[in-house]
Amino acid sequence: MASRVGNAHPTIVFGELSGKVVAFKVGLLGLGTVGTGTVQLLQDRAGRHSLMQELEIYRVGVRSLDKPRAVNLPDGILTTDLQAIVSDPEVEIVVEVLGGLEPARSLIMEAIAHHKHVVTANKAVIARYGNEIFDAANAAGVYVMLEAAVGGGIPVIQPLKQTLGVNRIHAITGIVNGTTNYILTRMQAEGSSFDDVLADAQKLGYAEADPTADVDGLDAGDKIAILASLAYGGRIKLPDVYCEGIRQVSQTDIAYAHKLGFTIKLLAIAQRETPSAPSASSAPSAPLLSVRVHPTLIPQSHPLASIHGVYNAILVEAEPLGQVMFFGPGAGAGATASAVVSDILNVAAVLKTGHLETESASLHPLLACTHQDYCAIAPMSELVTRFYARFLTKDHPGVIGKLGTCFGSHGVSLESVVQTGIHKHLAEIVVVTHNVREGDFHQALAEIRQLEAIDSIPSILRVLEEGSGE
Amino acid sequence: MASRVGNAHPTIVFGELSGKVVAFKVGLLGLGTVGTGTVQLLQDRAGRHSLMQELEIYRVGVRSLDKPRAVNLPDGILTTDLQAIVSDPEVEIVVEVLGGLEPARSLIMEAIAHHKHVVTANKAVIARYGNEIFDAANAAGVYVMLEAAVGGGIPVIQPLKQTLGVNRIHAITGIVNGTTNYILTRMQAEGSSFDDVLADAQKLGYAEADPTADVDGLDAGDKIAILASLAYGGRIKLPDVYCEGIRQVSQTDIAYAHKLGFTIKLLAIAQRETPSAPSASSAPSAPLLSVRVHPTLIPQSHPLASIHGVYNAILVEAEPLGQVMFFGPGAGAGATASAVVSDILNVAAVLKTGHLETESASLHPLLACTHQDYCAIAPMSELVTRFYARFLTKDHPGVIGKLGTCFGSHGVSLESVVQTGIHKHLAEIVVVTHNVREGDFHQALAEIRQLEAIDSIPSILRVLEEGSGE
Numbered sequence: 001m002a003s004r005v006g007n008a009h010p011t012i013v014f015g016e017l018s019g020k021v022v023a024f025k026v027g028l029l030g031l032g033t034v035g036t037g038t039v040q041l042l043q044d045r046a047g048r049h050s051l052m053q054e055l056e057i058y059r060v061g062v063r064s065l066d067k068p069r070a071v072n073l074p075d076g077i078l079t080t081d082l083q084a085i086v087s088d089p090e091v092e093i094v095v096e097v098l099g100g101l102e103p104a105r106s107l108i109m110e111a112i113a114h115h116k117h118v119v120t121a122n123k124a125v126i127a128r129y130g131n132e133i134f135d136a137a138n139a140a141g142v143y144v145m146l147e148a149a150v151g152g153g154i155p156v157i158q159p160l161k162q163t164l165g166v167n168r169i170h171a172i173t174g175i176v177n178g179t180t181n182y183i184l185t186r187m188q189a190e191g192s193s194f195d196d197v198l199a200d201a202q203k204l205g206y207a208e209a210d211p212t213a214d215v216d217g218l219d220a221g222d223k224i225a226i227l228a229s230l231a232y233g234g235r236i237k238l239p240d241v242y243c244e245g246i247r248q249v250s251q252t253d254i255a256y257a258h259k260l261g262f263t264i265k266l267l268a269i270a271q272r273e274t275p276s277a278p279s280a281s282s283a284p285s286a287p288l289l290s291v292r293v294h295p296t297l298i299p300q301s302h303p304l305a306s307i308h309g310v311y312n313a314i315l316v317e318a319e320p321l322g323q324v325m326f327f328g329p330g331a332g333a334g335a336t337a338s339a340v341v342s343d344i345l346n347v348a349a350v351l352k353t354g355h356l357e358t359e360s361a362s363l364h365p366l367l368a369c370t371h372q373d374y375c376a377i378a379p380m381s382e383l384v385t386r387f388y389a390r391f392l393t394k395d396h397p398g399v400i401g402k403l404g405t406c407f408g409s410h411g412v413s414l415e416s417v418v419q420t421g422i423h424k425h426l427a428e429i430v431v432v433t434h435n436v437r438e439g440d441f442h443q444a445l446a447e448i449r450q451l452e453a454i455d456s457i458p459s460i461l462r463v464l465e466e467g468s469g470e
Numbered sequence: 471m472a473s474r475v476g477n478a479h480p481t482i483v484f485g486e487l488s489g490k491v492v493a494f495k496v497g498l499l500g501l502g503t504v505g506t507g508t509v510q511l512l513q514d515r516a517g518r519h520s521l522m523q524e525l526e527i528y529r530v531g532v533r534s535l536d537k538p539r540a541v542n543l544p545d546g547i548l549t550t551d552l553q554a555i556v557s558d559p560e561v562e563i564v565v566e567v568l569g570g571l572e573p574a575r576s577l578i579m580e581a582i583a584h585h586k587h588v589v590t591a592n593k594a595v596i597a598r599y600g601n602e603i604f605d606a607a608n609a610a611g612v613y614v615m616l617e618a619a620v621g622g623g624i625p626v627i628q629p630l631k632q633t634l635g636v637n638r639i640h641a642i643t644g645i646v647n648g649t650t651n652y653i654l655t656r657m658q659a660e661g662s663s664f665d666d667v668l669a670d671a672q673k674l675g676y677a678e679a680d681p682t683a684d685v686d687g688l689d690a691g692d693k694i695a696i697l698a699s700l701a702y703g704g705r706i707k708l709p710d711v712y713c714e715g716i717r718q719v720s721q722t723d724i725a726y727a728h729k730l731g732f733t734i735k736l737l738a739i740a741q742r743e744t745p746s747a748p749s750a751s752s753a754p755s756a757p758l759l760s761v762r763v764h765p766t767l768i769p770q771s772h773p774l775a776s777i778h779g780v781y782n783a784i785l786v787e788a789e790p791l792g793q794v795m796f797f798g799p800g801a802g803a804g805a806t807a808s809a810v811v812s813d814i815l816n817v818a819a820v821l822k823t824g825h826l827e828t829e830s831a832s833l834h835p836l837l838a839c840t841h842q843d844y845c846a847i848a849p850m851s852e853l854v855t856r857f858y859a860r861f862l863t864k865d866h867p868g869v870i871g872k873l874g875t876c877f878g879s880h881g882v883s884l885e886s887v888v889q890t891g892i893h894k895h896l897a898e899i900v901v902v903t904h905n906v907r908e909g910d911f912h913q914a915l916a917e918i919r920q921l922e923a924i925d926s927i928p929s930i931l932r933v934l935e936e937g938s939g940e
Contacts, residue, residue: 037790041636047638048635048638049635049636049836051836052636147633153790153791154794155794158629158632159628163628163809163812164625164808165518165519165521165812166519166808166812167808168518233519233520287517303797318808320510320803320804320807320808321623321798322799323798324624324796324798324799325796325798326796326797327797328791328794328795329794332792333790335792337790338633342634342636345632345635345636346836349836349837350834352832352834353820353832353833353834362822363823364819364820364823365521365819367819
């Protein structure tokens, strides 16, 4: 780790410090929205935790020195040599807020190799390369902190590591992508189409020019992989995470869902497949999980149904705790900077206890991510859930009976059937099923597609399963 | 602190431990609901954080050895000598779940004097004696942890200490007493009276035989004092906390509030009186606060309006974070045990880093409560808020004009006036004001009481102020 010797005369003196005058030197990689918010927060310490006075912005790595900046930094702090920051013996904590996979990943790995602690907001890198990053960090005896990677400023990563760790987590159900929640909220409120709202969201800066990562559920997939890994104490292979986005959510389905008492939300879900049967041995074993992202019909009375706009919320169902929910801004410079700086503070606090200076000391077991086994992820065909499906049928009389027969022969039991709409001379039938194995449901659908009366099946959506926490 | 020497052969061996086989010996004071939940959680470690395997239930102090218990403990663990537990050199962490002021307070003080770390769920003791307890703990170099004291199992204390500490907290607004929220929820849903619902809640075990602490807002007062102290980094004198309970909330007012778009909740509020003007100096200074508990009309769209039954929720408004809300079960054996054991784990984790074994080490600055200054609390007369008031008037015509004149002469501006009800030959007038200084409002009321047309003023309630977070 970075030497603390010779730090008695920090470049910048931060008011009066009680006790040892030692600043923790922070090397910041990136000065975009989050980086700028982080600098602003570190420069404005009045009325915040007193430990913040011991944090020093030592270097800030940027692409261009000439670009106008919203923050003032003393001469010599800005540099285009990011490599030099992660290898500088003076730097103790490297904060990566570059975003994107490279050079972020390589710089994080190099920082760790130089025994720096790392704070990152980069869910994409952590979800993809968490295994090598945490292996390296644990070997080097440094922390990699990621509060800002999920839920913006909402404290959820540290509570999962610390306070919720004594629980067996049954399920984590989250609205963790603000862009898609904003789009769905507006589609719901205004009756507009996905394409129209997306175009407007892009104009307003709520959606990227290339919206793929958000609207196809990939960003939410990265985040639920990270949450699942922390909640279940095992690594997650990202390709095992099923991701379905909101492009196919139509106004027609939003209206039907509303009539049936549901709201459509893009949910990121991680759940234990056998929540009621923990292993008899006292050794913690990685459970079989379902980890997935998809648009979901949820009852209007569900706590997540009232999370609107760009807000995020994460509902944790745990034993013996019960249901807890965390709600707040999922993005934005201030919120994300709050999470980044709280991570820096958490590392500084542990370093201040001096523990890494002793021979026998180990990494703080509630800050470090030391699990190495991979979680077993169940295939989607094994998922037990409810479904919503919308059929267009040519041949009105008798078709419901035929649908019911096909479903029944595959063990799919129907909770409700609505047959109201007429659309281009076709009748519209909407069904909601009880809990069913996803594989069985798809087999029934394959059979239904063969029926002559069926014109098409424009929508298939999942409905939140019956039973809380399962 | 308790010696770790000689712990190599713990009484109970907890499966295979990696590295050093050292158990953290826990002395539990109390085996009531929360104590029993704590033992059950500590005895059932599969699928929870692996560090739990290093916690050992070493002694459990109870009043009677003969009482039947819901948990099995090895011989010699149960004892009626609580004094012996807090002074036992083997015990490293004392968990106080006795409740009540004495002997809880004295045992906590003695445990600290014997260099034990303390975990407590006792909001009454902490709110009253926090000053002497934290002084003693800081002098002895031990931690006093209190996650279970507020919000049951909801992680809110640690997030306030750690993740939110980098923020300037503008306001904390909480539903922190499950009993009163249960009563108000049922009054709202059923149209029943306070007395009827209270009697039923007592039968169902949701309210104590002596409901004073809950229904008069005292329990919520203890809790908001604790939250304010952590959020603002200063001590709170409990008598400075204004507490008004829900006994006077009538069905008539609930109905009027509903018509006006409000829900009545017992809110515990701590807010910075000058949120937009932090001091220019970088030294953190204790801000002027308003800390109070009272029934409050909140807009039906407010996040706290949909918190029903015994659930708790805490809304934090902070800069630069924005609004975050924590929601979950505010009581119950499992939820509270979750918080208690997470505190034990947090202490064990810090001890495991070995920091207190080094000369230069200090207490972990995000776990310890080291602030010593007292917060300045503004008197209620200085509060700026909105009011709801219901008047019974004898003399219908012209009375609204007279009311308006009295209010106007004290700078009270009215947002709405409703004049509909007839009650025993008296007209009923309900007003909601804009933001007003509480002292000015009461001066206007004193004048209004002198009006011949006024029969009585049955209800005066506060309405959540205009503007978010102020």
